[in-house]
Amino acid sequence: MATTAAPITRREKMEAKERAILDAARIEFSERGFESAKMSAIAKRAEVAEGTVYLYYRNKKELLDAVVAQFWQVLTQGARKATLAHDHTLEKLKALADFHLRELVKDFDFVGFTVRTRETGTLDSPSLNPIRGYVAVFDELFRQGVDRGIFQETAPLWVIRDLFYGTLEYSSRTLHLHKTRDAQAVTQHLTEVFVTLYGNTKMARDETNLQRIEAQLARIEAKLDARS
Amino acid sequence: MATTAAPITRREKMEAKERAILDAARIEFSERGFESAKMSAIAKRAEVAEGTVYLYYRNKKELLDAVVAQFWQVLTQGARKATLAHDHTLEKLKALADFHLRELVKDFDFVGFTVRTRETGTLDSPSLNPIRGYVAVFDELFRQGVDRGIFQETAPLWVIRDLFYGTLEYSSRTLHLHKTRDAQAVTQHLTEVFVTLYGNTKMARDETNLQRIEAQLARIEAKLDARS
DNA sequence: GCTTTTTATGAATTTGACTCAATATAAATG
DNA sequence: CATTTATATTGAGTCAAATTCATAAAAAGC
Numbered sequence: 001m002a003t004t005a006a007p008i009t010r011r012e013k014m015e016a017k018e019r020a021i022l023d024a025a026r027i028e029f030s031e032r033g034f035e036s037a038k039m040s041a042i043a044k045r046a047e048v049a050e051g052t053v054y055l056y057y058r059n060k061k062e063l064l065d066a067v068v069a070q071f072w073q074v075l076t077q078g079a080r081k082a083t084l085a086h087d088h089t090l091e092k093l094k095a096l097a098d099f100h101l102r103e104l105v106k107d108f109d110f111v112g113f114t115v116r117t118r119e120t121g122t123l124d125s126p127s128l129n130p131i132r133g134y135v136a137v138f139d140e141l142f143r144q145g146v147d148r149g150i151f152q153e154t155a156p157l158w159v160i161r162d163l164f165y166g167t168l169e170y171s172s173r174t175l176h177l178h179k180t181r182d183a184q185a186v187t188q189h190l191t192e193v194f195v196t197l198y199g200n201t202k203m204a205r206d207e208t209n210l211q212r213i214e215a216q217l218a219r220i221e222a223k224l225d226a227r228s
Numbered sequence: 229m230a231t232t233a234a235p236i237t238r239r240e241k242m243e244a245k246e247r248a249i250l251d252a253a254r255i256e257f258s259e260r261g262f263e264s265a266k267m268s269a270i271a272k273r274a275e276v277a278e279g280t281v282y283l284y285y286r287n288k289k290e291l292l293d294a295v296v297a298q299f300w301q302v303l304t305q306g307a308r309k310a311t312l313a314h315d316h317t318l319e320k321l322k323a324l325a326d327f328h329l330r331e332l333v334k335d336f337d338f339v340g341f342t343v344r345t346r347e348t349g350t351l352d353s354p355s356l357n358p359i360r361g362y363v364a365v366f367d368e369l370f371r372q373g374v375d376r377g378i379f380q381e382t383a384p385l386w387v388i389r390d391l392f393y394g395t396l397e398y399s400s401r402t403l404h405l406h407k408t409r410d411a412q413a414v415t416q417h418l419t420e421v422f423v424t425l426y427g428n429t430k431m432a433r434d435e436t437n438l439q440r441i442e443a444q445l446a447r448i449e450a451k452l453d454a455r456s
Numbered sequence: 457g458c459t460t461t462t463t464a465t466g467a468a469t470t471t472g473a474c475t476c477a478a479t480a481t482a483a484a485t486g
Numbered sequence: 487c488a489t490t491t492a493t494a495t496t497g498a499g500t501c502a503a504a505t506t507c508a509t510a511a512a513a514a515g516c
Contacts, residue, residue: 010482014494033347035289039473049496054474112347119261119340123405155417158402158409163391163421166398171390177351181386189383193391197424210441217444224451238513242463267504277465282505 018056020046026067030109034064034116061120065127068117071110072130075103079137089145093194096141097168097187104172105183111169138164142198151198160198164190246284248274254295258337262292262344289348293355296345299338300358303331307365317373321422324369325396325415332400333411339400366392379426388426392418 024045028037039060043050057063082099083092104111114131121128138161145151153160171186252273256265267288271278285291310327311320332339342359349356366389373379381388399414 010493017494038471050473051475051497052495055494060473109347112343115340115343118401118405119337156413158406159399159413159417162399162402162414163395163417166394166396167391168394169398170394171387173346174386174390177346178386185384185387186390189387189391193421193425197421213441214444217441217448221444221448224448228451228455238462245464266502278504279466279506280464283463288504 017046017048017052021048021053021056021063022066022070025063026070029064029067029113030107033109034060034113039063064113065117068110068113069127069130071107072114072134075100076130076134076137078103079134083137083141089141089148089150090191090195092141093145094187094191096138097164097190098183100165101168101172101175101183101187104169105175108172108176111172135161135165145198149200151194152200154198163193245274245276245280249276249281249284249291250294250298253291254298257292257295257341258335261337262288262341267291292341293345296338296341297355297358299335300342300362303328304358304362304365306331307362311365311369317369317376317378318419318423320369321373322415322419324366325392325418326411328393329396329400329403329411329415332397333403336400336404339397363389363393373426377428379422380428382426391421 021042024042025037028042028045031037032041037060039053040050042063043053046053053063057066079096079099082095086092086095117127118131139157142151142153142157142160146153167190168186171183175181175183175186249270252270253265256270256273260266260269265288267281268278270291271281274281281291285294307324307327310323314320314323345355346359367385370379370381370385370388374381395418396414399411403409403411403414
């Protein structure tokens, strides 16, 4: 037991310390915002000296980037889990929208932090990768919808994706400001938007229904005509 | 000449100084971003002493808020002008979307600055008023569309508004990152979205379809009646 | 002109991110 | 296990930049 229970290698120790710093930073940034957050406070919370923080993260901005990256990684797991709970593409989409909006409203500060990270990040900056991973959840979902014949790609995928995430991000802001407004109204509308705009089913169903009825009516009319 | 040309009152002098500081701040913030912008550099550019800046603006953050407010005021004027150039509601909407997206991509830094301002601002913080004024341009436009029978309010106005501005803001970010992508694809799609989602046309088409069927049924009914 | 009030100045203060020489801890070696 | 070597940690010290404030200049009032 002794040998297996306490095999605290040097690496494990450092990893634990890194996690402690990252956790402390997340709390400090969330509570006070980027500017007001003090590196000294983060160090104290993580129970390390101030200088130690700089052994793990080059500077304050890089520490924020790491916190933001972690946030999106956790979010990606949650999103995957939320969508997996459903079978139908549309239900998955609704679940993703609900999940995304709820999390953004809850951890609203991170929207601002993320914008800050994106600001400085270039196209290939690694700090954007976790966000790409998150965005991929939607992309896969939409592609699956296309494969299943539920969606049609009437515009470039990136345009559709920006409509989805853009609407949700902006809405999270107004929902955060106007606490009384109903988040359901947003996601409900957004799924309707997707059905109407990109959905094959409704249009197709309407059309075939119409055609079927008209054909039937024509047959009846012809029969009646023939009889007279 | 002398008396009329130089009636520089104390008030006018101060207002000129305030404008000089604001202009200097806008340039400095744009060029270097909020963190890297130096109050000393702003003071030097405005040709005042460092302490003077603090007579007009409480601190750096408040100076940024003032710059952001001015940005949205100027944007509002531009948006009004851009929409006035058209008669039809849909053309106005397209013009507003084009204008908005173009300006956001051009002065992309201000998207970040605005988020920062919104972060701290509460519901009644005066720094949000200029943004409200800007948003009103869209609201008026949409209402006009409803009045003219072009649009129907199938969802709360704020939901529709968030879809409009959210999509544009998020898209400005991706367009800024991926320079090759086409802004037209966004605004084009967005106007189509509005026609499809909130336009009366679809309903109208459904109506004529329905009328056609009803007419046919009426004919059949008449024939049946005639026979008996 | 002289006094009072308002506005401007920039040196001094303060704050907080970041550095680095000194120290502690762990691994390697014999 | 003692000794050397490598690695990790510390926190006092440096430095840059926001903010303050005693002092000076300018304007207004009389």
